[in-house]
Amino acid sequence: MQENPFVILMITLGVIGNLSWTGWAMASIPPVDQENATGIGSCVPGSCPLFLTQGNRVQIRLQLYQLRTVEDEQGKVQNEWVELPATASVQPGDILRYAIAAENQTAEDIPNFILTQPIPDPVVYIPDSSRIDTEAEITVSIDNGETFVKNPTVEVTLENGQVETQPAPPETYTHLRWTLTNPLPPTAVVTGQFEVRVQ
Numbered sequence: 682m683q684e685n686p687f688v689i690l691m692i693t694l695g696v697i698g699n700l701s702w703t704g705w706a707m708a709s710i711p712p713v714d715q716e717n718a719t720g721i722g723s724c725v726p727g728s729c730p731l732f733l734t735q736g737n738r739v740q741i742r743l744q745l746y747q748l749r750t751v752e753d754e755q756g757k758v759q760n761e762w763v764e765l766p767a768t769a770s771v772q773p774g775d776i777l778r779y780a781i782a783a784e785n786q787t788a789e790d791i792p793n794f795i796l797t798q799p800i801p802d803p804v805v806y807i808p809d810s811s812r813i814d815t816e817a818e819i820t821v822s823i824d825n826g827e828t829f830v831k832n833p834t835v836e837v838t839l840e841n842g843q844v845e846t847q848p849a850p851p852e853t854y855t856h857l858r859w860t861l862t863n864p865l866p867p868t869a870v871v872t873g874q875f876e877v878r879v880q
Contacts, residue, residue, distance in 0.1 A: 739783055739791070740783070740786055741781060741782070741784075742781070743779070743780070744764060744780045744781075745779060746762040746777065747762070747771065747777055748775070749762075762778055772879065773879055776876060776877070776878055776879075777876065777877050779875055779877065780872060780873070780874040781796060781872070782873075783871050783872075784868070788867050790865065791865040793864075794861045794865040795861070796873055797858045797859075798856065798858075798873070800877065804879055805877060806821075806854040806857070806876075810876035811873070811875040812873065812875070813859045813871060816862035816863060817859045817860055818831075818859070820860070821833055821856065822855050822856040823835070823849045823855060826855065826856045829856070834846050834847060834848055835847060835853065857873075859871075
């Protein structure tokens with residue numbers, strides 16, 4: 682079987698392809714005397730420190746896993762998630778899991794904390810796979826991060842010429858967002874994840 686030309690260059694959520702796909706994550710918080718601020722961190726394998734203004738510091742860690750079928754010593758076949766190394770090849774149809782963890786490294790609560798993660802073009806989001814280990818609103822974007830909604834829709838022109846509003850297909854999802862319901866406590870770590878299929 683021929684290898685897919687897309688190669689995972691970094692474990693940090695995001696560089697898939699031998700094209701210029703950059704891996705990054707965003708966290709947004711309201712610092713002192715400002716309505717909001719956004720920090721963007723370019724990541725290196727394993728860890729992505731993200732510094733925000735007004736003395737706030739959040740560290741973001743991004744990891745990538747692949748769903749693999751393995752056979753144990755008794756011959757029983759089961760699926761398991763395997764963390765991928767810094768460089769790995771993937772095949773069309775492979776299932777990957779992106780995990781993003783954010784740690785509040787300050788001594789203060791961080792209110793209105795938001796995590797936003799782009800979905801790289803070479804992969805397609807798997808519906809209902811987004812999770813986070815705290816109370817949060819999960820929304821998606823189909824317009825490159827301009828707007829976020831729970832259930833995006835698109836207008837489709839039917840064969841009879843009528844225009845109908847339908848759920849947006851997963852192929853159109855460009856970003857995921859987790860907006861925490863409660864402040865992020867000091868030293869706390871929150872982890873969000875979602876799954877994709879390699880095209």
